[in-house]
């Protein structure tokens with residue numbers, strides 16, 4: 001599978017650290033020094049997830065030079081759907097991608113990478129030729145804006161990547177690893193509330209609804225700085241890749257200190273670690289494609305370059321992929 005187009009969509013309202021310090025007991029100095037975050041985008045009432053995801057998807061389609069009808073598959077990685085029955089079909093409908101099957105995939109901040117790898121498997125099996133992989137989240141809906149331990153971290157956004165079948169030697173997915181550890185699920189949750197409703201005599205059912213995000217920040221931090229270098233090291237070894245061969249580290253944007261720790265472990269210089277935390281914070285499933293889109297559009301990431309990517313977060317879940325960016329117009333032919 002070749003990575004041939006990308007796009008993004010973010011809400012227009014930006015909330016700075018100073019803005020937040022007027023609501024909770026925090027400061028720009030604390031947030032920047034502990035996380036690298038300077039601002040985050042927040043969606044308003046007229047900006048559903050579907051709109052952000054569709055904007056990112058349409059931009060990726062245009063970048064790849066495809067028509068919506070050319071798509072076979074749309075995967076939407078999200079933990080904050082507009083509709084629990086699935087938001088991907090809404091995106092498919094708005095795009096007019098009449099030939100594509102569309103469904104959601106939930107793996108929190110690992111979601112985009114897991115979805116990209118999943119699309120890669122359909123393409124490798126020969127059942128899909130062209131796919132859009134979207135990572136989109138609106139955690140502003142689910143954050144407790146009075147909890148300074150979490151509300152400073154998250155923001156809203158969407159990113160998308162267009163992928164298509166190609167000759168095996170041109171593949172943009174050179175290797176991957178995925179992991180889950182549900183025994184540590186309680187570290188980071190967006191869980192159902194425990195509200196009951198009387199139904200019939202002797203029968204009570206549960207009412208649907210979710211509680212705000214709960215996080216043990218220190219545990220998630222320790223998990224990330226231990227597991228991300230470990231899974232990337234495994235991936236590099238299994239693909240016979242030296243860290244020096246990586247043009248870029250494209251990591252989930254959760255905390256600049258996590259990016260720095262991973263870069264240090266592999267002796268990757270700071271200027272080759274992609275980061276846009278300062279502007280967007282942690283946009284969950286959107287961070288990786290949003291970052292890729294920015295770096296492709298400003299010319300940092302060039303066709304043929306290698307990217308070591310890793311996503312990690314709630315689940316707990318984590319994964320890594322060795323990617324090569326092809327860019328629009330890459331010569332393609334069906335995979336064997």
Ligand code: UT7
Pocket residue numbers: 025026027030031034035109148149152188215217218220221224254255282284312313314
């Ligand atoms: O996508 C994955 C999602 N999550 C993550 O990646 C989060 C990973 N964890 C982290 O990034 C960090 O743990 C945080 C940024 C969340 C917190 O940084 P920390 O250095 O681990 O801080 P801490 O939780 O140990 O708190 C240190 C102090 C505490 O005060 P005391 O007990 O020392 O008096 C907190 O109450 O900082 C306080 N604090 C704050 N102060 C000002 C916590 N949040 C804030 C805040 N502003 N926003």
